[in-house]
Every structure is written in C-alpha cells, then in structure tokens.
Amino acid sequence: MKKGILQRISDSAVWRSIFRTGIPDTDLKRSMLIFNNFFLHIFPAKMKRHGLCFSFTFCLGGISCLLFIILTVTGILLMFLYTPSIERAYFDMQALALLFNGKILRNLHRWSAHGMVATVFFHMVRVFYTRSYRPPREFNWVVGIGLLVLTLALSYTGYLLPWDQLAYWGITVGTTIMTYTPFLGSYIRFFMLGADEVGHEALLRFYVLHCVVLPFFTGLLMAIHFWRVRKDGGISGPL
C-alpha cells in the first residue's frame, strides 16, 4: 500500500527525533504521545470519564489558567511599551490607543484580567458546591484561596498603572480602607504606597509587584495546585 503524505512525515527521522511517537493509532501510542511530550506530560495518560464532564467543572479552573497565560503574554508585550513613571505612564497609554494593535493588546489584557477575577471566584464556588475540598483535597483548597487572594492583588496593582483618574482614585479609595485598621492603619497605607499619598513611589511599587512579584508567586502556587490535583487522584468524583 502506498504511504500517505502524513504517514511519511510522521515516519521520517526528523519527526521521530522530535515527537518519538508516530500516528497514535493504538492506546499504547496514545499514552506515549502524552508522556513523551513536555507540554502534555503534566496530564495523566488516562483520565476519569467523569472528570471530563463539562457540567461538573464548567472548565472554570482551566479557563482561569488560560486567562493567566493570555495575561502573561499580553502583559510582557505591554511591558515593552510602558514606562512606570508618573510623567510617562499615562501618555504611553494614550499612544497605545492610537494604534490598532496597541489598543487590542491593552483591551485583551484588561478584559482577561476582569474575566480572571470572575472565573477564579466561580471556580471556588463550583469546588464548594461539589464538595471537592474534602480529604485528601483540603490543602488544594487552601492553595486555591491563596490563588484567589493573589488574583485580586494582581488585578488591583494593575489598576493603578494607566495613571488616569480612574486608577488614581481607585487606589486612593482602596488604600483609604486600609487606614481603618486599628492602630496600624496609617503604617500599612504608608508601607503600600511608599509615601503619604498615591504618587511616584506607589506607581513604582505597584509596577514591580504587578509585573514581577505577584506573577511569580501566582505561577508557583498554580504549579503546586495542578501537581496536587494529580497527586490527590484527579478530579473528585460526584457527590
């Protein structure tokens, strides 16, 4: 029988050097395809049929993860175009809005960020109602709450960066709430802002937190979260 073009490519030495497995026409090859691939090997070779039910997870954790990836990519691109200084930040944003690509880039980053706050919250709601936090998954719930707090912090620190009225007063209102803390209130606010008022110091702090510190810890906790999902035996069963 004559070999098809696909068959030939997937039999070629170059293809095999990269992907090892040929056309996955047996269950063995299908498993090999998963665990011989760097990106796929975080998945098990087989999954519970039940875990794939859309109506059980609504894919909310997965969508949160996807939004985080989109945010990372668009965020890095935005970093090439943005200067964290009160003289330039706002005008960089304005310049971005003049270009179609720049506008789309910023819109994608903004709407994904809002979306992620929502999907992470509803992911928590789903996990609660399916009672998936029960042993052995207690700790993964704790990691999850950490991720919820980090997601809010990421969104909040990003809110200041455009340095427009919305940003400035959003952060002023938010950090004023912190001053209501008994005894420590004004110290906490000073620590957050690096000054008594929202200004250059606050912008720099929020920028470093938003672009380096918080994404790092979010990525770390996400790695632990996914690792635990597998160590705890995959998606929990029905109630």
Add this chain to the structure above:
Amino acid sequence: MEEKKHPVFVKDPNKTYGLMEMVDGTSPMTEKRVEDTVETFPHYIILLTICTLAVTFILMIISLLFDAPLEELANPLVTPNPGKAPWYFTGIQELIHYTDKPVIPGIIIPICIVLWLFLIPYIDKKPGTKIGSFLNRIFIGGENRKVLLILFTAFIIGALIFTVIGALFRGENWNFVLPWK
C-alpha cells in the same frame, strides 16, 4: 477443544504459577478496581483545544468591540464624585456606606471571610470526638452540611448583590441611581 490439541501455553511443571487466561482489554491495569477512564488523547485534548479556541475567540471579539477605559490624566486636586474602588471591591465600599464604623466592613469582615474560607475543609470533616461532633452540628450541620451550605450561599449572594449595587447603582455622593438613566 482447540487448546487441548495445540496447547498455546504449556504449564511448566516446576512453576507454581501459570498463565490462567487471556482477557480482552485496552489497559494494562491489574489488581485495581476498574475505573471508568478514557484516553487523554484524544478525549481530553480535543476538549482542551475547543475550550482554548472558544475562550480566545470570545476575548478577541470583546476586545474588538469594547475599549479599555482611559480617563483624564490622574489629578490629585480633582476628586471624582463618587470615587470608586475597582468593581471587585465596591461590595466593601457599599457596606462601609451603611455604617459609621468602617473598620467592621472594611477590615474585620474581609479578614474573617478569608480565614473562614481557609478553614472550610478543616471544619467540614468527619468529627472524631464528642465536642467535635457538637461543633460540627453547629458550624456545618451534620453530614449533609446544611448550615455550611446556607452560610456559603448567603456569602456568595450577598457578595454579588452588594458588588453589583456598589458598582452600578451608586452615583454622586453614593446616592442610589439607575445605571440606565
């Protein structure tokens, strides 16, 4: 039978074990409860691809249709009325509006909620002691966790309602307004 004439597997007389049976199946799993599993490829990978493309596509459409807001340059001398926190904190702002002790909705309630969320998996457990089962009945409501369900549902609905009111239904001086007017 066929096997009698041409035995496929001859039992070695020196061995205490032998191949008993050939079973049709696609999994090498042994001595384990049969789980209802499917191959990750293609079942999950297809789902993953569709979901990824759909979400990305929807985000693209939203980003084409709606521009991220950019107001005037930040100006410490011009206070907008009302000054609003980002939408996910307007629920707290709304609660602060009801009281003259802002420390309660602003600090104490959020901290308590986060602590309570952290603790949920550790309080909703099979109680081991008498005190444990007493506390369980009060804070969880027994095996079907009635109390916890009510508390959590109240938290979710409360958070949604106050957030929506704070974000959309509050205008100048935090007075009630209708967003479509």
